[in-house]
Amino acid sequence: MRVGICGGGLGGLSAAIGLAGLGFDVEVFEKSPSLRATGAGLNLWPNAGRAIYALGLREQYDAISVKLDHYFGYDPDCRPLFEHDTSAWPEKYGAPSVGVYRLTLSTMLAEAFGMDKIRFGHELVSVEDKGDSAVCHFSNGVSYEGDVIIGADGIYSAIRKQLIGGVTFRPNDHHAFRFRAVIDLNDVDVDPAAQTAFYSRGGFLSVIPIGDGKAYWFGSVAGAASIDEFVAYFTSWTKTHIPRTLSITPREAVVESPLFDVDGSPYKWTHGRVTLLGDSAHPMMPDMAQGASQTFIDSLALRNAFASTKDIDEALHVYESERRAASNYVVKCSQKGSFLGRNNVNPIPVRYEQEIEAIAV
Ligand SMILES: Cc1cc2nc3c(=O)[nH]c(=O)nc-3n(C[C@H](O)[C@H](O)[C@H](O)COP(=O)(O)OP(=O)(O)OC[C@H]3O[C@@H](n4cnc5c(N)ncnc54)[C@H](O)[C@@H]3O)c2cc1C
Structure with a gap:
């Protein structure tokens, strides 16, 4: 069976690993000339870890990631707002x-799949379903025909736009x-096994260790559209390390990422022999830090669906049935915003336990 995956991000690569493990002939087509290298970290939750482990990547994943034993939240005067102990999560939820x-x-996933099987510099421009196969056309003039095409081309998916639609974006107000x-982790005064975050109604900044002596900070401020406005907001937070960290x-x-509220969701993922996976299937706000986790779960579900039947259309149906409603639930959770934000929701580790681990299907 020939499978073409458009998009070499976390979803495309993890889906490729799962399907190649079933003996399928898998190729990944990525528009960028190399793996994406934006200065960014990720917070991944036990549901991501369980999926990654089940895809056969436990050893590599444990080796490159930093286990977070605590989440600490403080106010602008460095007074504690919450503390959440997550050290027992591996036993409780099967992964940290x-x-x-x-x-x-991304590099770990690309190496596990095979860097030589990723066709960089291939930007998908259109896709056609032919009933018992599907064809992708790329801007460099190359076409590829497979038994199945997976649209793992991210939040602004060209495949979703062409075949399915159903999603519009508006700036998050x-x-x-x-x-x-x-x-460098040494440059910031935080617990090296914890997420440490500082919150007010108008903005937050959070720091997590990401391995290899590095730390990742991320944050948002209401009304701040430039890094100067963002930095200025924290100038008076002198009891925290934030002014120094930013300086x-x-x-x-x-890196500046515009945030959009997502209106609607794809009413179906599969169009003949073409289906969606990852952000293309369930674009969501990053406030629950669940986008990548849901993406890895998609890849596992897709692999399991194809392992359960030789009928390609049935496998795609099983995959979509298992994942579409479940991931849309998480999209809705993510729309509520961040701790102390516009909807005054609970801290993120509390929400993970209450809304994702305990309730998600
Ligand atoms: C600011 C921010 C912070 C986030 N933090 C977290 C977090 O902490 N935890 C978490 O779980 N999630 C987080 N997410 C979400 C997470 O990044 C995504 O959910 C995840 O990357 C989805 O994987 P994907 O493969 O579907 O999409 P992507 O990782 O975006 O990959 C899509 C790939 O497709 C390629 N592509 C696009 N168009 C085409 C085309 N036409 N042809 C060929 N290739 C194409 C792109 O170049 C890219 O490589 C965050 C997102 C943002 C914006």
Whole structure:
């Protein structure tokens, strides 16, 4: 069976590993010339870890990620707002909550699949379903025909737009931008096995260790549309380490991501022999830090669906039935925002236990 995966991000690569493990002939087509290297970390939760373990990547994943034993929240005067002990989560939920450097994770996945099987510089421009196969056309003039095409081309998916639609974006009126950077862990005064975050109604900044001596900070401020406005907001938070952390972060290391509220969701994922996976299937706000976790769960579900039947259409149906409603539930959870934000929700580790681990199906 030939499978073409459009998008070489976390979803495309993890799906490729799962399907190649079933003996399928899998190729990944990625528009960028190399793996994405934006200065970013990720907080991944036990549900991500369980899926990654089940895809056969336990040893590599444990080696590159930092187990988070605590989540600490403080106010702008450094007074404690909450503390959540997560050290027992591996026993309780089957995997830890971790911090990891995105590029290290992508590289681990690409090496597990086979770097030589990733076709970089292939930007999908259109896809056609032919009933018992599907064809992708790329901007470099190359076409590929497979028994199945997976659209793992991210939040603004070209495949979703062409075949399914159903999603529109509007600027988030509370936190319109997320700012983030990777710095040396030694340069910041935080527990090296914890997420440490500082919150007010208007904004927050959070720091997690991501391995290899690095830390990742990320945050948003209501009304801040530039790094200067973001930094200015924290100038008076002198009892915290934030003014210093921001002052030692080189401006060129800071990545700005516009945040959008997502209206609607794809009413179906599968169109003949083409289906969606990851952010293309369930675009969501990053406030629950669940986008990548849900993506790894998709990849595992897709592999399991194809392992359960030789009928391709049935496998795609089983995959979508298992994942579409479940991931849409998480999309809705993510729309509520961040701790002390516009909806005054609980701290993120509390929400993970209450809304994801205990309730998600
Ligand atoms: C600021 C921010 C912080 C986040 N933090 C977290 C977090 O802490 N934890 C978490 O779980 N999630 C987090 N997420 C979400 C997470 O990044 C995504 O859910 C995850 O990367 C989805 O994987 P994906 O493979 O579907 O998409 P992506 O990782 O975006 O990969 C899509 C790939 O497709 C490629 N592509 C796009 N268009 C085409 C095309 N036309 N042809 C070929 N290739 C194409 C892209 O170059 C990219 O490599 C965050 C997101 C943001 C924006």
